[in-house]
Amino acid sequence: MDEEHECHCMSDKDFxxxxxxxxxxxxxxxxxxxYFEMTFEDESNEPLTEKQITEYMSWSINV
Numbered sequence: 596m597d598e599e600h601e602c603h604c605m606s607d608k609d610f611x612x613x614x615x616x617x618x619x620x621x622x623x624x625x626x627x628x629x630y631f632e633m634t635f636e637d638e639s640n641e642p643l644t645e646k647q648i649t650e651y652m653s654w655s656i657n658v
Contacts, residue, residue: 631651
């Protein structure tokens with residue numbers, strides 16, 4: 596019974612940290628999707644160049 600109670604009584608600090616992490620991950624996911632759309636959408640449907648792939652990978656690692 597105590598374990599179940601603990602799940603509902605997260606400290607305020609832990610709750611805020613989890614909330615901030617969740618928000619950060621959602622924002623980064625959307626930013627990454629948008630960056631990919633803006634950078635790599637090409638109407639010609641040609642494969643990505645090595646430079647484009649490298650640029651995208653370095654951007655996603657540095658974020």
